[in-house]
Amino acid sequence: xxxxxxxxxxxxxxxxxxxxxxxxxxxxxxxxxxxxxxxxxxxxxxxxxxxxxxxxxxxxxxxxxxxxxxxxxxxxxxxxxxxxxxxxxxxxxxxxxxxxxxxxxxxxxxxxxxxxxxxxxxxxxxxxxxxxxxxxxxxxxxxxxxxxxxxxxxxxxxxxxxxxxxxxxxxxxxxxxxxxxxxxxxxxxxxxxxxxxxxxxxxxxxxxxxxxxxx
Numbered sequence: 001x002x003x004x005x006x007x008x009x010x011x012x013x014x015x016x017x018x019x020x021x022x023x024x025x026x027x028x029x030x031x032x033x034x035x036x037x038x039x040x041x042x043x044x045x046x047x048x049x050x051x052x053x054x055x056x057x058x059x060x061x062x063x064x065x066x067x068x069x070x071x072x073x074x075x076x077x078x079x080x081x082x083x084x085x086x087x088x089x090x091x092x093x094x095x096x097x098x099x100x101x102x103x104x105x106x107x108x109x110x111x112x113x114x115x116x117x118x119x120x121x122x123x124x125x126x127x128x129x130x131x132x133x134x135x136x137x138x139x140x141x142x143x144x145x146x147x148x149x150x151x152x153x154x155x156x157x158x159x160x161x162x163x164x165x166x167x168x169x170x171x172x173x174x175x176x177x178x179x180x181x182x183x184x185x186x187x188x189x190x191x192x193x194x195x196x197x198x199x200x201x202x203x204x205x206x207x208x209x210x211x212x213x214x215x
Contacts, residue, residue, distance in 0.1 A: 003127040006110065009102045013119045017073065020094070021116060023047040024055055024071040031059035032068065048093040050079045054111075072113040072120070080109045089121060137214055147206050150213055159213060161206045168198055 027042045034041070037060050039049040047055075054074035075091040082089050084104055090097040091112055098112075098119055106123035113120040140149045147162025172195040179187040 004107070005125045005127050007102075007106075007123055007125055009100065009121045009123070011098050011100060011119045011121060012117060013096060013098060013114065015096065017094070017114055017116065020047060020051075020073055020114075021071065024051070024073055025068055027052055027055045028059045028068040028071045031056050032062070035060045037061075050093050051075060070115070072115045075112045075114070077108060077110055080112060082109055131215065139210060147203065148210060150210055152213075159209070161209055162202055165199055165202050168195060168202070 110122040150159040
């Protein structure tokens with residue numbers, strides 16, 4: 001059988017599930033105390049049996065769970081519908097519909113875990129075929145002024161990547177200093193977060209370019 005990779009994507013659901021999450025917590029506590037695996041035993045809590053079953057399985061069988069901090073609403077594969085034309089994943093038992101932006105290369109949705117703010121969508125993706133390498137490239141990281149420098153010894157071609165990161169660091173360092181002097185520490189945090197997001201995006205693009213060059 002072909003190997004599969006499991007990825008989890010995080011999607012903001014914009015719904016109020018506080019009532020359902022409260023019930024889920026009560027069921028988890030009941031499961032730890034009684035080790036019951038029957039959704040009939042927890043029917044009175046008022047949560048859909050499909051979700052109750054998932055909670056019971058997780059907490060009734062656990063030897064380590066002694067207390068419950070937060071419990072997510074887990075919807076298994078059989079309770080999930082996928083519409084690839086509209087890029088929508090839905091869980092009818094929660095009347096939840098999610099638009100997804102991630103790639104359509106998944107074989108199936110394994111489960112959806114719903115928390116107070118986000119839904120965590122677990123999907124199975126077939127492992128790509130291994131490529132048999134016949135040559136190699138050299139990569140220098142964190143060279144002066146660049147995140148990475150890629151060189152092909154066969155052609156002598158050199159690609160310099162991530163030059164803008166140095167400029168970004170310098171720009172935001174100066175902005176942070178200015179706000180620190182004025183005592184605006186909320187702004188300093190905001191600037192740090194913004195810089196982090198921009199550099200993360202640059203790093204992603206650099207790593208993608210290195211992989212594409214290697215291919």
